[in-house]
Amino acid sequence: MAVYEFFYHLSKYLSCWHQRSSTRRQLLRxxxxxxxxxxxxxxxxxxxxNKPFWEK
Known part of the structure; x- marks a missing residue:
């Protein structure tokens, strides 16, 4: 079960980071x-x- 949870949380983080990065690129335009x-x-x-993608 721990492996499933790891990948579940990893996918959530990756999705959030991708959204932040995308939103910031749009803001630049x-x-x-x-x-x-x-x-x-x-x-x-x-x-x-200028914030890194992992920073809120």
């Missing part, structure tokens, strides 16, 4: 007016995009 629409400054967006 937004124009300044789009960032303003969602309440994020260009500097905040850049800081978020």
């Amino acid at each position: 937004l124009e300044n007016h789009e960032l303003k629409d969602v309440g994020i400054s260009p500097n905040e967006a850049l800081a978020e995009c």
Whole structure:
């Protein structure tokens, strides 16, 4: 059962990390007016995009 749990949690982590990475790449593609629409400054967006994928 421990092996199953290991792979279950591993798949959850990988999925989460992939989502973070993808979202941050999308954030990089937004124009300044789009960032303003969602309440994020260009500097905040850049800081978020510079985080490693495993960091919240």
